[in-house]
Amino acid sequence: MTAVYLDHAATTPLRPEARAAWLAAQDIVGNASSIHGGGQAARRVLEESRERLAVVLGCDAVEVVFTSGGTEAVNLAVKGLWWSRPDGADTVVLPDGEHHATLDAVRWLVAHEGAIVKPVRLDGVGRIDASGFADALPGAALATALIANNEVGTVQDAAAMARAAGDAGVPLHLDAVSAFGHLPVSFRQWRADAVGAAGLVALSVSGHKVGAPVGVGALVVSRQSTPTPLQHGGGQQRGLRAGTQDVAGAAAFAVAAELAEHEREAEARRLDDLRDALARSIRSSLPDAEVLGDPVERIPGNLHVLFPGASGETLLFLLDQAGISVSTGSACQAGVPEPSHVVLALGRTEREARSVLRFTFGRTSTGADLTRVVAALPEAYARAAAAR
Numbered sequence: 001m002t003a004v005y006l007d008h009a010a011t012t013p014l015r016p017e018a019r020a021a022w023l024a025a026q027d028i029v030g031n032a033s034s035i036h037g038g039g040q041a042a043r044r045v046l047e048e049s050r051e052r053l054a055v056v057l058g059c060d061a062v063e064v065v066f067t068s069g070g071t072e073a074v075n076l077a078v079k080g081l082w083w084s085r086p087d088g089a090d091t092v093v094l095p096d097g098e099h100h101a102t103l104d105a106v107r108w109l110v111a112h113e114g115a116i117v118k119p120v121r122l123d124g125v126g127r128i129d130a131s132g133f134a135d136a137l138p139g140a141a142l143a144t145a146l147i148a149n150n151e152v153g154t155v156q157d158a159a160a161m162a163r164a165a166g167d168a169g170v171p172l173h174l175d176a177v178s179a180f181g182h183l184p185v186s187f188r189q190w191r192a193d194a195v196g197a198a199g200l201v202a203l204s205v206s207g208h209k210v211g212a213p214v215g216v217g218a219l220v221v222s223r224q225s226t227p228t229p230l231q232h233g234g235g236q237q238r239g240l241r242a243g244t245q246d247v248a249g250a251a252a253f254a255v256a257a258e259l260a261e262h263e264r265e266a267e268a269r270r271l272d273d274l275r276d277a278l279a280r281s282i283r284s285s286l287p288d289a290e291v292l293g294d295p296v297e298r299i300p301g302n303l304h305v306l307f308p309g310a311s312g313e314t315l316l317f318l319l320d321q322a323g324i325s326v327s328t329g330s331a332c333q334a335g336v337p338e339p340s341h342v343v344l345a346l347g348r349t350e351r352e353a354r355s356v357l358r359f360t361f362g363r364t365s366t367g368a369d370l371t372r373v374v375a376a377l378p379e380a381y382a383r384a385a386a387a388r
Ligand SMILES: Cc1ncc(COP(=O)(O)O)c(C=O)c1O
Pocket: 009, 010, 068, 069, 070, 071, 072, 074, 099, 101, 146, 150, 175, 176, 177, 178, 206, 207, 208, 217
């Protein structure tokens, strides 16, 4: 029996069109910085890809800085904005429940650079407290926030956060990795009235979340912002990300992003239908289980469920044995499962934060997948609860 893949938020299958674009670009012999014909051929594919991705992201091509993925993009934004901060600014506005790429980059700044975190609380469904966010901004070195929480799926008001940062004169980075391809993302629109290096100045995206290969991502960096680079070398990409550029990765990313955007609205409806059907089935057959996150404003295809009395890890393992791939959503540190820091941030107990599963539907998901998971869950839950 084929496996049922319900972990599209972790990574989603490569799109055939992205694979074809990647292979075609790999056959070009030439470094995109070289002057000769081969180099110029590579440069053309690279710049055309940058242009196409910029259209999807709603920014100028020069603002697209290709990276090795979301983690590098987030690190470049968070550390780069910190290192280029105005004198005297020493706080970082950080909502609870951010992805580890952000959380650990900020923790590093705290440990090594004396940064002071101004935390912003989440409510019980994972929404960032808008007034708490605005109140934390004045005088901050930078602010950073997820557009949509990658675990519980709750979507934030990105436009309001961007406006508040612009009004406070603080540079804002938005992590759009989990939102891109599922929700409308427009750098230009969110930056609208901001001036200089304030307001929304940086936005992270990652290729493998939209059907490009793992290993390519991008940071949109406003023309008016100059974060300090993480790495130094050949001065590529406005000097913000030195290193020979990955033409094939860029080509595949542009193709995948265009397709994801083209399909976005229809696909969102389809994935929400699958997700809602799973939620209904869980509610009727497993009344103890509880769906977490915002019931309305959430990433299409994301269902996050608390299974009281069961370990999420055990459930994951039992479902895996039944050929169903899901996630607890949280990190595993040195092989030891951690309670989800996102679920803790919703005000839940540590025990509850170890009892969750994330189901994420995606492009290749079907009604047959839904049938399989609906059939397997009750027994898996009963066994996991008995094992605790
Ligand atoms: C919200 C969010 N930010 C950042 C990342 C890191 O992206 P990458 O896997 O491309 O390094 C992820 C990946 O799971 C994510 O979900």
